[in-house]
Amino acid sequence: MNVPTDLRYAKTHEWIRIEGDSVTVGITDHAQAELTDIVYVEPPKVGAAVTAGATAAVVESVKAASDIYSPISGTVTEVNEELSENPALLNTDPFGGGWIYKLTASAPAEIETLLTPEAYTAQIS
């Protein structure tokens, strides 16, 4: 299972990528493999406040709807519009084209509470 080394991870299988003030959120390769065929993504609204550990988005496979929890708190600055046409990007490119939303962190210290790639690898193996 692919676990990129430049990201941080939530126990609930989301990842974040930090680029300056912008934090990108998606779900892991392990999560997409567990969910299988993703057919619908309901992202948060741009401008919405999201809270660490609270539901920020919903991802639906044929069989079930799954909540996606925001790894850290902040304000949503952008959502991946591409997913409304092509939700399967979460399956095919979970760490790239399958990103779900971007935010600016309101409590950057929360980042340190997230799992390192090593710790997340240990959790899923």
Place this chain on the structure above:
Amino acid sequence: MSDIASLKHSPLEAARIAAGARMVEFGGWFMPVQYSGIMEEHRAVRTAAGMFDISHMGEVTVTGAGALAWLENLLTNRVSKLAVGRGQYTLMLDEKGGVIDDLIIYRTGESVYFLVINAACRDLDLEWMRAHLPNDESVTLTDLGNDYAAIALQGPDSEKILRSLYPECEIPKRNGMASLSETGGAIPELVARTGYTGEDGFELFVPVAKGETLWNNLLAAGVKPAGLGARDTLRLEMGYPLNGSDLSRSRTPLEAGLGKFVALDDPEKPYFIGSEALRAQRAEGLLSLLIPLKLTVKGPPLRAHYPVLSGGSIVGETCSGALSPSIGEGIAMAYLPVALTEVGTTLEIEVRGRLYPASVTTVPFYKKPSQNS
């Protein structure tokens, strides 16, 4: 998931797990929801062939001089119409007309009937049947549910595959049942040309000890294992009801749109359990009907228990729903007031607080390409 040890297990469980099954609890059974993925399995059944372990379903034989009369009393469809080797879809109701189970009954001999009942209500069905047996021993009921392994082979390539595995078998016509192979054993090997997918296909019934070999032979013939997830999307695309979701003790077959399987006006069948309630309901007029709905915009997959609204008020809820893998649209079934059931009626379905426009449509939701012309 509830405690696995308390669940019932199919004789094919080891073979299924070897095929990569992801297991879930279903109706008290430990069952595979999917193998390679619901979309892929669904597509395999629509375009080639897939197989479902249906060993969790129950098999019951009814024999004896009184079998026919007793079954006519118990079931809604006209059993006496069945020639030997033929089967029919039928329902078993309570006195109020509520659905206990929907099932298929085959006549396999002069006075021999073979019933295939749903997994989740096997015990309840048998209890109901036994409670209604005559005391004169003119009817013998035998539960073979734990003696059979059963596999549904479904898809356009099914006949070709069945012929390759059983060259001697006399392949039955649609809704027929025949001997799969003559073994002379106590548990006859049977094949029925039925299914729950809308595709051509067969349901194969073999003694438990032979189940795994059959599964592996089908696998070697290129048949794709498919789980409950694909079984649900396939049946829903055809508008076939699922007992426990679309059918229940609180709904009658008339409300469920299954009137053609209910012999209410047949002079040869003046009575069956539930018939009086159904006649009364028909005389008073139906209040609600199970109808198919389709989202008219791109939206989330529909699922059971989503509110259905008309003019801002909740008028019902979905009892089954899916994003149809074949047509790519949100589809659902719901019981709605009769005034709102005309084809084309505009409604809304609420998903996580948002309203999506929908309209009343017709089943099947999915029509085979050849049927479109």
